[in-house]
Every structure is written in structure tokens, then in C-alpha cells.
Amino acid sequence: MAEEVAVSDAIAVERMLAGDRDAYRVLVERHSRTVYRMAYRMMGNAHDAEEVVQESFLRAYQKLKQFAGNANFGTWVYRIAANYAIDRIRQRNADEARRENPSRPGEDSLEVDPLSQVPDMSPSPERLAGSAQMEDRMRAALAELSPAERTAIVMRHWDGCGIEEIAAVLKSNSNATKNTVFRAVQKLRRAMAPFLEGKEARAMGTEV
Amino acid sequence: MKHRTEEELIGYRFGEVKERMEIAAHLKECAECRDAMTRIEAVFVALDAMPIPDPGEDYGERVWQRIAPRLAERKTRWWETVFVPQRLVALGGVLALVILAFVAGRWTKPRIPVADQVDAAKVSERVLVVAVGEHLGRTEMVLMELENAPAQKGQKPINISETQRRAGELVEENRLYRQTALKDGDQAMASTLDELERVLLDIANSPEELTPAAFETIRKRIEAQGLLFKVRVVKQGLDERKANPDARPAENKARGTERKKA
Numbered sequence: 001m002a003e004e005v006a007v008s009d010a011i012a013v014e015r016m017l018a019g020d021r022d023a024y025r026v027l028v029e030r031h032s033r034t035v036y037r038m039a040y041r042m043m044g045n046a047h048d049a050e051e052v053v054q055e056s057f058l059r060a061y062q063k064l065k066q067f068a069g070n071a072n073f074g075t076w077v078y079r080i081a082a083n084y085a086i087d088r089i090r091q092r093n094a095d096e097a098r099r100e101n102p103s104r105p106g107e108d109s110l111e112v113d114p115l116s117q118v119p120d121m122s123p124s125p126e127r128l129a130g131s132a133q134m135e136d137r138m139r140a141a142l143a144e145l146s147p148a149e150r151t152a153i154v155m156r157h158w159d160g161c162g163i164e165e166i167a168a169v170l171k172s173n174s175n176a177t178k179n180t181v182f183r184a185v186q187k188l189r190r191a192m193a194p195f196l197e198g199k200e201a202r203a204m205g206t207e208v
Numbered sequence: 209m210k211h212r213t214e215e216e217l218i219g220y221r222f223g224e225v226k227e228r229m230e231i232a233a234h235l236k237e238c239a240e241c242r243d244a245m246t247r248i249e250a251v252f253v254a255l256d257a258m259p260i261p262d263p264g265e266d267y268g269e270r271v272w273q274r275i276a277p278r279l280a281e282r283k284t285r286w287w288e289t290v291f292v293p294q295r296l297v298a299l300g301g302v303l304a305l306v307i308l309a310f311v312a313g314r315w316t317k318p319r320i321p322v323a324d325q326v327d328a329a330k331v332s333e334r335v336l337v338v339a340v341g342e343h344l345g346r347t348e349m350v351l352m353e354l355e356n357a358p359a360q361k362g363q364k365p366i367n368i369s370e371t372q373r374r375a376g377e378l379v380e381e382n383r384l385y386r387q388t389a390l391k392d393g394d395q396a397m398a399s400t401l402d403e404l405e406r407v408l409l410d411i412a413n414s415p416e417e418l419t420p421a422a423f424e425t426i427r428k429r430i431e432a433q434g435l436l437f438k439v440r441v442v443k444q445g446l447d448e449r450k451a452n453p454d455a456r457p458a459e460n461k462a463r464g465t466e467r468k469k470a
Binding site: 029031053178 | 214215218219222224247248250251252254255257258259260261263267268269271272274275276278279
């Protein structure tokens, strides 16, 4: 099945390079939902996610000749989308920083621990009683991650990408990428501690 | 008992540690590390519980509707434009006409009066002369743009994407005319077109943005080969042939020697 899809993608790309613009429609319709899921997890809202999806397919179209040697169009457009999402998060963070603190414009949060900079907004365990609150808290914790950490956790946990694949998107090496994944999980655990500690959490993968 | 670090436990969870069996054995023994592992696992459970809105079954179609009008903005390369169906049809039409003219000239010989054959050949050559003349005019413009571009200071890259696009379009035409000139025995024109083709190919295949040094190399090559001069001489020859259709390529051979001397 996967092979059939890959062949169909390759044929669609070939037709496009031969000038058949409508062949791209097949690729867009086939991969939009996957890209949307990743974009939504990266951006945290539907509006930005849709913008990422559209821009990614436009960019993929413009760079199509670079794809010629690659086998899987889905993976390729996914990477383009991840890179664009990183750029958008950085831009969004910079805009927010400028609005909140005009004296420190353009600061990139990639190397800064956001948890050390934002005021502690953690609600007490009593307030965080239901799943809606837990979702809000997790959404805030994800938003506080740096663009690289957020990409790492989305690609590794939700989309099951390998470290090498994440490293390619982050333009980093394997060890640094592994550390980015670890740091992202540590930050999420610390941010969620008031809510998760004391609650029964499902233990998995301990091989006991 | 030495406890495992949080990094080791996260790595274990993701299958990114070498000593997987050792950590599994440790977790079996150590309640404290098991608690730490449970806290890490709770993060993943919470992540999995995050909802994601379903964009709908027709989402792909909606994305296509939104981006389709913007796809025309895509920059194309010469080889992409050459293989566009409409262009192939046009090229096929020209080739069919040439073949038809050839076949008409050869096979219908017994039935066509000699005077008409000569006229047909003249018309065919005249069409070719006019087409090559126009092609050389367009090539001359591209070369002039490069040769007359203002000198750049510093290391700022020079964008030649527009010139590059036109050079790409000219390559295929140039190849066709060169082959025709060779068949026609016009060595001088074939040689000039050959030199032009190499330079046009170099321009078309260069990066869109050139360093001032790379740009200067192309410009010097155009100057060193006297390409603009050669293009003008060939064009002048074609103009003469337009004015006097009886001038044959054989005469051009002698003219070609003069051009080479020049």
C-alpha cells in the first residue's frame, strides 16, 4: 500500500514537472490532513495551522525540482511545514516580546529557557481539577517551549519521527537533537507537576 | 543504589538508550526511579489527551481551492518551460512544417515544376533566415544585459534570475537552429551558435544569485570570445541573405573564414 502511494506521488510529481499543474491537486488532497495535524500541534491553534499548511504546499510547489531525487513527497512536505512552523513561532514570539517589552525587541527564544522568564502561572492542584484545566495547562506549557523543543516533542512523540529526521529539520546533530527532546520532556514535566503529581498516572514501558 | 538520571529515563522511554536492559532491571528494583518514570509517563498521557480539531474530510480540497490561484507564481526553469505541453505542440508544429517542406521538396519532385520547387526552397530558407535572425536578436539582448550590467561593489550577490530564465528559453531554439545550420552546410553560423549555446547553458544553469566574482567570469567570457561581435556579424549576414535570397551557405563559408580572422 505504502509503495502504491509512493508510486502515485512520484507520478503526480512527474506530471507536474511536465506542466500539469492540476496533478498537484492529488498531492495536496492526499497530504493536507497529516500536515495539518502536525501544524496544529506546533502552532497551538487552527488559524495558524491552516496558514502553515497552505504556505507549505505553496513552498513545496515552488521547490518541486529539488524534490526530484526524493522518494516520499509526504515526508518532504512535512519537513517543509515543520521548518515553516518554526519560523512562524519565532516570528510570533518576537512579536509578542516586542508588544510586552518594547525595550528587548527581536529576542529569539531558541536558546533561552522560557520557564525561567515567565511569571509562574501554575494554578494550584485544587484549581486544576478537571481535564479541561489540564489541557489548558499543557497548552500553556507547550507554548512556553522553544521552537526547537516544540518541534522535537511534536515530531518524536506524536508523529514518531526518528532522531535523525528531527535533526534534519532542526539542522542539528543527533546528540544535540536527543538533548532537545529530553529538555522538552523535562520542561513539560516540571510545568505539569502541580497537576500531575499525586494523581494516578498510567505507567508504561517500565518492563516490570 | 545509584539512581538513574531523568535524561536516562526519558531516553529509555523513547528507546534512545544503549543500556535498555540494565535500566529495565533497575526500574524493577528501584521504587524511587519507578516513581520518576511514572511522572514522566504522565506527561505523555497528558500529551495524548490533548484534543486536535478534525478539519473535515474535504480539508485537502479546501486547501487546494485556496492555493490553486497562487500556484501560477511559481518560477519555472528553462527545461520546465521547454517540456510544457503547449510548447511541445508549437515545437512539434514547427518540426512538422520543416519535415513537410523537406518531404514536399523531395518526393513531389516529378509532379512539381522546377520553378515552383526553387520557390518553395527559397520560401523555406527565407523563413529560417528570418527565424534565426530574430533568435540572434533576442540572444544579443541577453548578452548585452550581462555585458552592460553596472559593476558591483563589495560581496553583495547579483540576482540574474530574469536573464537566466530567458537564456534557458533560448537554449533549445539555439540547438535547433545550430543543427539546421550544420545540415545546411553553414559552418560559420553553426560555430557561432555552438559558442552561444555553451554560454547560454552556463547562464541558465548558474545559481539565481551570483557572487560578483562569478558574474565577472561570465562577463569576461562573453567579452573574450567576442560573442556580441560574432552575433552581430552573423545577423548582418542573415540580413544580406534576406535582401538577396540567392546567397547560399557556400558563400557563407568564405565569409565565415573572414569572420574568424576578424
